[in-house]
Amino acid sequence: MVYMVQSLGVGLVQALLLLVFAPFIVGLINKTKAILQKRQGASVLQEYFDLWKWWRKPVIVTPYTSKIFILAPAVYFGTTLMAAAMVPGLLVSGLQAGSAGLSLGDAFVFVYLLALGRFFMTLGAMDSATAFGGMGSSREVYISVLVEPAVMLAILVNAMRYQSTTLTRMVIDFDTFYFTVPAVLTCVAFFLVMLAENSRLPVDNPDTHLELTMIHECMTLEYSGRLLSLIHLGSMLKILIFLVLFSTLYLPLAIPVAVKVLFGALVIGVVETLNNKMRLFKVRVYLAAALILLIVSLIAE
Amino acid sequence: MENVKEIKVADLRAEAGALSEGGKHPLAAMFGRDETAQGKGYALYVVLEIPEEKRMQVLKAAVPVDGDLCYESLTPILPAAAWYEREIQDMFGLVPVGHPDPRPLVLHETFPKDFHPLRKQADRAASPRVKAGEEREIRMSVAHGEGIYEVPVGPIHAGIIEPGHFRFSQAGESMLQLDAKLFFTHRGLEKIMEGKTPQEALPVVERICGACSIANTWSFCQAVEKIAGVTVPKRAQIIRTLLMEIERITNHIGDCGNIPAGVGFAPAISLGGRTKEMMMRLQERLAGNRFLRGVIVPGGVAMDIGASLQQDIRETLAKAEKNMADLAKMFAEQENFQNRINTTGIVRHQTAVDLAMVGVGARASSFAHDSRRDFDYGCYPGLKFAVVTQKSGDVAARLAVRIEEFQESLRMVSQLLDMLAVDETVLRVEITKAVGEDWGISESARGSNFHYVALDSDGRIDRIFIRSASYPNWPALPIAVQGDIIPDFPLINKSFELCYACLDR
Numbered sequence: 098m099v100y101m102v103q104s105l106g107v108g109l110v111q112a113l114l115l116l117v118f119a120p121f122i123v124g125l126i127n128k129t130k131a132i133l134q135k136r137q138g139a140s141v142l143q144e145y146f147d148l149w150k151w152w153r154k155p156v157i158v159t160p161y162t163s164k165i166f167i168l169a170p171a172v173y174f175g176t177t178l179m180a181a182a183m184v185p186g187l188l189v190s191g192l193q194a195g196s197a198g199l200s201l202g203d204a205f206v207f208v209y210l211l212a213l214g215r216f217f218m219t220l221g222a223m224d225s226a227t228a229f230g231g232m233g234s235s236r237e238v239y240i241s242v243l244v245e246p247a248v249m250l251a252i253l254v255n256a257m258r259y260q261s262t263t264l265t266r267m268v269i270d271f272d273t274f275y276f277t278v279p280a281v282l283t284c285v286a287f288f289l290v291m292l293a294e295n296s297r298l299p300v301d302n303p304d305t306h307l308e309l310t311m312i313h314e315c316m317t318l319e320y321s322g323r324l325l326s327l328i329h330l331g332s333m334l335k336i337l338i339f340l341v342l343f344s345t346l347y348l349p350l351a352i353p354v355a356v357k358v359l360f361g362a363l364v365i366g367v368v369e370t371l372n373n374k375m376r377l378f379k380v381r382v383y384l385a386a387a388l389i390l391l392i393v394s395l396i397a398e
Numbered sequence: 399m400e401n402v403k404e405i406k407v408a409d410l411r412a413e414a415g416a417l418s419e420g421g422k423h424p425l426a427a428m429f430g431r432d433e434t435a436q437g438k439g440y441a442l443y444v445v446l447e448i449p450e451e452k453r454m455q456v457l458k459a460a461v462p463v464d465g466d467l468c469y470e471s472l473t474p475i476l477p478a479a480a481w482y483e484r485e486i487q488d489m490f491g492l493v494p495v496g497h498p499d500p501r502p503l504v505l506h507e508t509f510p511k512d513f514h515p516l517r518k519q520a521d522r523a524a525s526p527r528v529k530a531g532e533e534r535e536i537r538m539s540v541a542h543g544e545g546i547y548e549v550p551v552g553p554i555h556a557g558i559i560e561p562g563h564f565r566f567s568q569a570g571e572s573m574l575q576l577d578a579k580l581f582f583t584h585r586g587l588e589k590i591m592e593g594k595t596p597q598e599a600l601p602v603v604e605r606i607c608g609a610c611s612i613a614n615t616w617s618f619c620q621a622v623e624k625i626a627g628v629t630v631p632k633r634a635q636i637i638r639t640l641l642m643e644i645e646r647i648t649n650h651i652g653d654c655g656n657i658p659a660g661v662g663f664a665p666a667i668s669l670g671g672r673t674k675e676m677m678m679r680l681q682e683r684l685a686g687n688r689f690l691r692g693v694i695v696p697g698g699v700a701m702d703i704g705a706s707l708q709q710d711i712r713e714t715l716a717k718a719e720k721n722m723a724d725l726a727k728m729f730a731e732q733e734n735f736q737n738r739i740n741t742t743g744i745v746r747h748q749t750a751v752d753l754a755m756v757g758v759g760a761r762a763s764s765f766a767h768d769s770r771r772d773f774d775y776g777c778y779p780g781l782k783f784a785v786v787t788q789k790s791g792d793v794a795a796r797l798a799v800r801i802e803e804f805q806e807s808l809r810m811v812s813q814l815l816d817m818l819a820v821d822e823t824v825l826r827v828e829i830t831k832a833v834g835e836d837w838g839i840s841e842s843a844r845g846s847n848f849h850y851v852a853l854d855s856d857g858r859i860d861r862i863f864i865r866s867a868s869y870p871n872w873p874a875l876p877i878a879v880q881g882d883i884i885p886d887f888p889l890i891n892k893s894f895e896l897c898y899a900c901l902d903r
Contacts (some may be wrong), residue, residue: 134668228549232884299734302662306556307888309549310660373663373735377571377885 108182108202115181115341119333120144122340122362129366130304144333148326156322162224169221170324174331176214181334183207184341185264204252204262208245211294214331215241222316229308233315236377240293240300240312243384247290250391254283255346257398267346280349282394287347288364289387291339293380295332297365299372300380310374340365399456399624399836407442407459407469414444414457415475423448423455424754424767426839427848428472428482429863430490432518435854439463440490443850443863444472444479445837449772454837461492471497478754481873489516499539504581507534515589516861539577541567546574549884553582560898564887571883576876580901587903591862596622596696596829596851599859603849604691607866607899612638612645613842614866615694617849620775620838622696622829625853631824634698639776640814641690642840643807644711648677649843650800650807651718653895654725657797660889661738666728673721680714683707698826708815719808726801739793743878743890746791750874757845759871759894762799763791769841776840777817781810793893831857842867844895866900 124141131138140146158166183202219237222230255267258279293300296313305311308318317328337358344357375383405413417423426445433441444457461467471494472479483494484503491514494500505513511534513525528534540548547568553561561582567575587606591599596618603618604611616638623630630638655670678688684707685693693699703711729735745755750763760767768785770778786802788795835852845867854860871894879890 130664134664135672136668228547231547232549298662304664305662307660308556309551309887310662310885370664373658373661373666373732373738375734376738377883379737 111184112178112181115184115337116178116330116334119330119337120148122337122358123333125359125362126336126366126369129363130370133367133370144329148330151321151326151329152323154322156324159225159319161226165217165220166224166319167324169217169224170320170327170331172217173214173221174327174334176210176217177331177334177338180207180210181338183210183264184338185267185345202264204256204264204267207264208248208252211335212241212245218316218328222319225319227319229311229315229318232309233312233318236312237316240380243381244290244294247286247384247387247391248294250388250395251283251287251290251347254279254391254395254398257395264346276349277397279394279397280347282390282397284343284347284349286387286390286394287343289383289390291343292365292368293384293387295336295339297336298369299375300383302374399834401453402456402458404458404460407461410442410444410457410459411470411472411475414446414472414479417446417455417457418476421751421754424751425476425478425482426454426754426846427837427850427863427865428479428486429850429865430486430492430516431852431861431863432490432516433460434463434518435860439465440467440492442469442486442492445848445850447772452772452774454839456837467491468493468495470495473497473499477752478870481869488514490514491517501537502534504584506579506581507536515586536579538565538579539575540565541575545569553579560902562898566884566887568884571885573879573882573884573887576879576887578872578876580872580898583898583902585902588862588864591859593858595858596832596853599862600695601691603864604689606864606903607897608689609649609897610645610842610844610847610866610900611689611691612641612694613840613847614849614864615691616642616776616840617838617847618851618862618864619694619696620840621836621849621851622832622838622853624836624838625834625851626696626829626832628697628827628829630698631822631827633702633818633820633822634825635777636814636817637699637701637703637825638694639778639781640703640711640811640818641684641693642776642842643810643814644677644681644684645690646843647715647718647804647807647811648674648681649895650804651677651722651725653843653892654722654797654800654804656895657739657793657889657892658729658735660886660892661735663732663735666725666732666735669721669725669728673718673725676714676721677718680710683710695826697829698824700826702825703818708818711811711815715808715811722801722804729797736794738886738889739797739893741790742793742882742886743893744790744792745874745878749877750791753874753877754870755845755874756870757842757867758796758799758803759874760845761785761787762795764789767846769839769846773839777814781813783810793889796893833857835861844868844897845871864903866897866903868897868900872896872901 121141124144128138128141219234222234256262259267296303301312317325320328340358340361343361344354348357423446426447428444431441439460439462442459442461446455448455471483473483474496481503483497486492487494488502488505508527510525510528514520549566549568551564553563563579565577566573587602591602603614606614651670652674655667655674658666681690682688693701745763747763747765750760750765756767764787766785766787771785783806786799786806788798832853833855838849840847847867848865850863852861875894879887
């Protein structure tokens with residue numbers, strides 16, 4: 098019981114901490130991109146201003162929607178926040194979680210919490226019955242069908258290695274696995290999957306105003322005000338969660354997690370500058386490449 | 399005006415069909431005119447290009463006012479006439495019988511049905527707007543069937559662009575059919591220029607389109623000069639040609655930077671945008687404004703390009719050339735970008751010929767249409783340049799044509815700068831009162847730009863018809879997108895770089 102309360106407390110603190118820093122990380126990615134494109138770019142704090150701006154604006158909802166439309170952003174944000182509480186390697190490792198018996202969550206719960214949020218987002222987008230909402234939902238589901246097995250495999254590689262599906266367990270034993278073949282392969286594969294899962298280039302373009310080409314943004318077109326701000330905050334949090342996960346579980350470098358997260362954000366900025374968006378139906382080839390890497394590393398493991 | 403053949407309206411279709419020789423002589427323009435003030439009726443003009451003789455053939459058919467105001471549609475045999483006939487129907491109320499798509503084009507359903515603004519007695523005040531959809535039904539062309547759904551886009555878009563409504567008929571991500579409703583911001587420019595002298599109308603002509611002000615003014619002034627029978631001084635011709643090529647360079651590099659925006663290829667967008675800005679600043683140093691307005695005037699040019707400006711042009715273009723080389727290298731090395739642009743948005747050669755496409759769009763489908771070669775004007779007859787064509791007709795081809803034409807323009811600019819070194823000071827001849835009608839043509843960055851001007855006995859404009867390069871190319875877009883997927887539409891659209899303002903004249 099004490100462990101449980103302790104675990105919950107740690108999780109909550111961690112989730113709020115990540116939430117506070119998430120807009121900064123996205124701002125950092127945007128700044129990196131701007132500098133690489135020889136632009137001055139917006140301030141790294143711009144995302145905070147945007148969130149505050151949307152938060153103060155009125156919410157406009159068409160009368161043709163059901164309750165799902167209002168519910169979806171809340172579920173999306175809520176599930177992402179819960180997932181943020183489970184991410185290993187921040188406070189947990191500092192508290193010597195293993196010896197303290199702390200357990201924040203299971204890898205499967207983590208993956209399907211995010212899936213639940215995504216499911217509600219697609220429902221919400223379809224609820225308004227606009228052409229773009231439907232189009233965005235269909236594309237989002239197409240991508241997630243491909244991403245999900247890849248994420249699961251990436252976690253399975255670790256589960257095999259550590260003989261556990263508890264995220265906390267995986268981190269603690271990480272030290273011994275620097276620069277093995279499977280570690281490097283999963284690192285690359287997870288990075289590819291991370292870009293797809295978070296609607297970044299070359300799968301989706303977060304900067305575009307071309308509604309016909311959008312995937313994730315397409316689903317948010319009907320949302321305004323606080324609902325929009327929740328969705329965006331959820332998406333930013335998700336990027337940070339994945340970056341932390343990438344840093345703690347997959348990036349085999351012996352440096353502090355915070356440094357690795359910043360490094361990961363910079364790499365995303367570089368990758369997004371070097372790449373353009375691929376054809377929609379080429380995404381499966383891209384994700385198949387990630388899957389193959391993961392299968393090879395699973396065999397090597 | 400030379401080569402005008404007055405025929406009966408009943409013979410118009412047969413004559414035009416025979417003259418076109420299956421697309422060998424493309425339709426340059428078709429327009430109406432109200433000649434009731436001259437004691438006649440309405441007139442229909444069909445203008446066909448005869449490139450091998452470097453001339454136009456004009457067919458003119460009178461339509462009596464007291465008749466049934468009908469004529470046999472040319473569209474079934476000359477598909478390129480489709481939009482012109484719909485426009486004449488809106489503007490003059492002359493009905494093309496047998497037109498496959500007689501929906502209104504320019505005047506949307508918010509205008510009363512019997513309002514035809516280019517008739518001389520048209521009264522705008524007596525024809526208040528109606529509510530679209532109630533009195534006049536809006537009909538979009540859509541596909542039907544199980545699983546087919548429609549995606550409406552616009553007229554207000556997410557980006558800062560002009561208004562246009564696109565209706566996609568979709569089977570999943572595949573575009574089965576596209577119908578575009580354009581002409582949302584019709585400005586009535588042709589109407590407001592009536593009764594003005596050419597000099598008074600010039601500022602309006604310069605503002606038809608922000609991207610092609612040299613091309614528009616040149617076509618217009620050419621028509622006026624032909625009516626007046628004056629010869630433009632040599633130095634003025636050199637300056638006009640020089641500015642035209644600078645305008646083309648500015649547009650081509652801007653378009654090359656805009657196409658990657660369709661696929662989110664950021665470094666290329668930045669480089670293209672930066673270089674275009676550099677060119678526009680050069681234009682500002684040359685003309686005092688970023689759009690090269692106020693330079694070309696009837697009878698010549700209003701300013702000279704002195705030695706220091708010539709040096710400025712050389713230096714700026716050297717930088718632009720380097721940037722364009724970098725950009726082309728960026729395109730070539732980005733495999734993912736090549737994958738997006740190849741085989742996307744194909745316009746077949748026959749489609750380009752049938753629609754009488756012009757400019758980059760035509761030349762990318764191996765239809766070598768170029769007014770600089772096909773007509774004698776400016777300094778082009780004395781310049782060495784190649785008409786660039788590509789075979790594949792896709793986005794990659796249109797991009798490649800622009801990159802190669804950029805090089806050709808640089809070659810021309812350097813020849814023109816050498817010609818400017820010759821000492822000559824006459825820049826302009828005076829045009830007193832001119833009476834009559836004639837046409838002018840110039841090759842803008844997007845293709846041939848055609849103007850027809852008729853001046854009345856006071857030397858004032860009785861009728862002006864403006865056909866910019868985007869007009870014949872717009873109808874190719876819905877054909878090019880068929881079979882591609884909808885996320886590719888912005889890319890295909892950008893590869894044509896069609897202008898809305900050129901339609902909304």
